[in-house]
Amino acid sequence: MIQLFLRDIGLSVRSGGGFGLALIFFLIVVTLIPFALGPDQAALAVIAPGVLWLGALLACLLSLDRIFGLDFEDGTLDLLATSPLPLESVYMAKASAHWLTTGLPLSLAAPVLGVLLNLDYETGKILCLSLLLGTPALSLIGAFGASLTLGVKRGGLLLSLLVLPLYVPSLIFGAQAVRLAGQALDYDVALVLLSAISLGAAAILPFASGAALRINLR
Amino acid sequence: MNSTPIAPTLSDRFWRLANPKIFMGWSSKLLPWIAAVALASLCSGLIWGYFFTPDDMRQGSTVKIIYLHVPAALMAINGYLLMFVGALVWLIRRQHVSVLAAKAAAPVGMVMTLIALATGAIWGQPMWGTYWVWDPRLTSFLILFLFYVGYIALWAAIEDEDTAADLTSVLAVVGAVFAMLSRYAVLFWNQGLHQGTTVTMADGAKQDNISDVFFQPLLLSMAGFGLLFLTLLLIGTRTEVRARRLKVLQARERIE
Amino acid sequence: MMPDLGKYALEVNSSYILSLMALGVIAGLYVKRSRAVRRALAELEAAQDA
Numbered sequence: 001m002i003q004l005f006l007r008d009i010g011l012s013v014r015s016g017g018g019f020g021l022a023l024i025f026f027l028i029v030v031t032l033i034p035f036a037l038g039p040d041q042a043a044l045a046v047i048a049p050g051v052l053w054l055g056a057l058l059a060c061l062l063s064l065d066r067i068f069g070l071d072f073e074d075g076t077l078d079l080l081a082t083s084p085l086p087l088e089s090v091y092m093a094k095a096s097a098h099w100l101t102t103g104l105p106l107s108l109a110a111p112v113l114g115v116l117l118n119l120d121y122e123t124g125k126i127l128c129l130s131l132l133l134g135t136p137a138l139s140l141i142g143a144f145g146a147s148l149t150l151g152v153k154r155g156g157l158l159l160s161l162l163v164l165p166l167y168v169p170s171l172i173f174g175a176q177a178v179r180l181a182g183q184a185l186d187y188d189v190a191l192v193l194l195s196a197i198s199l200g201a202a203a204i205l206p207f208a209s210g211a212a213l214r215i216n217l218r
Numbered sequence: 219m220n221s222t223p224i225a226p227t228l229s230d231r232f233w234r235l236a237n238p239k240i241f242m243g244w245s246s247k248l249l250p251w252i253a254a255v256a257l258a259s260l261c262s263g264l265i266w267g268y269f270f271t272p273d274d275m276r277q278g279s280t281v282k283i284i285y286l287h288v289p290a291a292l293m294a295i296n297g298y299l300l301m302f303v304g305a306l307v308w309l310i311r312r313q314h315v316s317v318l319a320a321k322a323a324a325p326v327g328m329v330m331t332l333i334a335l336a337t338g339a340i341w342g343q344p345m346w347g348t349y350w351v352w353d354p355r356l357t358s359f360l361i362l363f364l365f366y367v368g369y370i371a372l373w374a375a376i377e378d379e380d381t382a383a384d385l386t387s388v389l390a391v392v393g394a395v396f397a398m399l400s401r402y403a404v405l406f407w408n409q410g411l412h413q414g415t416t417v418t419m420a421d422g423a424k425q426d427n428i429s430d431v432f433f434q435p436l437l438l439s440m441a442g443f444g445l446l447f448l449t450l451l452l453i454g455t456r457t458e459v460r461a462r463r464l465k466v467l468q469a470r471e472r473i474e
Numbered sequence: 475m476m477p478d479l480g481k482y483a484l485e486v487n488s489s490y491i492l493s494l495m496a497l498g499v500i501a502g503l504y505v506k507r508s509r510a511v512r513r514a515l516a517e518l519e520a521a522q523d524a
Binding site: 278279282287337453454456461463468 | 482
Binding site: 144148151152155158161164166169173176189212215218 | 361364368371372375384391392395396400402406
């Protein structure tokens, strides 16, 4: 399982692997927001938590179909299915690799990009923390969605349609935590609930995804 | 060789009803009656509510929208519950009629959600001054609508019938968990303008929140919406059962 | 016969009309599809029995 994990990381970091893509996309989205909404510093600071969370969330979507797609196409997934490694572990390894190469960098980059939106340092720290706690859920849920739409040709749009409603609780708690922090209010509850979603996803989605993978590999 | 027949258990009898042929049998007999009662209660409930109820002190005549909004909202949620149960039964027992019922319930549930959203927004405009408010209830229904769309889209995207049934069922089960999560998340996120429960579903219990004058036609309307849902569910499931048989026959044609 | 809806006539009436239309459309689609499938199945079964 560790080998699969490392292999996936290696694959995505190599050129053409899409590693930097999520970060660039995140940067572009954050840069576009002031153009769309006007440069008023105060207004930007207010929407910054939501925008940054949303940008990270959308950036996560980009590489979701690669999680299983490439291996499915060249038959590697079939080989993995016949190996002693259970498909649930395959899912966990791949989702973790996705998080390490997407969620984690995004979480670290977010406060830096937050500067563009007039986000102050203290709030930026909570932003980073909330993303660190929330992006695992995004990777896990995204990988689940990818396992469902595996056999669908050009299923990227369908994947987004399935995954986005599932992202809503994480987005709500994550952005809310940062907003509360910005207003110097208590944000603990939001962070706890956010973590709960990530943990809950890790608990139940491996089995759902394992089932979906088996169904698709029949 | 003679052997005493074993009496079928209650469970056996119940599951026999879900056998496709037997299902077609009893549903065809039941359908006209359910449709008739549905139409009757829906019409009488709405007519009573529209023509023969007074206006509310605060809300004026817009209170009449309640006879559409509340039943639709209830059916929107029931639809998803039905999908969840049908999906679960399929995953456990591979019962075709159950999963086809889930498939048939989805579009109706989706339309109910849309009606709930539209009437909610239209009602909200004069009451709250804006068509859309990120109120917990309305937002939850928007998310529910997206879930419905995703489920229907996945069914449509997959060629093989049984594979589609499997995958959509997994989605429905996971989706149900997240739908409940969303409900609480949205409540947390916005304490909301929506009034507290208008009607609690204790059978026949009358609430202080809403007086008899409004409650009775509402009950009738809810029955009407519920039976209409059931009617469409039966029609839809029967269609899906036939469609499946059609596919089988068409495949046979190609082989011969 | 028409109740006095006062200033909310537009809201109330549009709610009713839109909702009834939506119900009508979905019911109509379901019935239409039911008939089409039933006909196709009957034709195919007749052809195969022949």
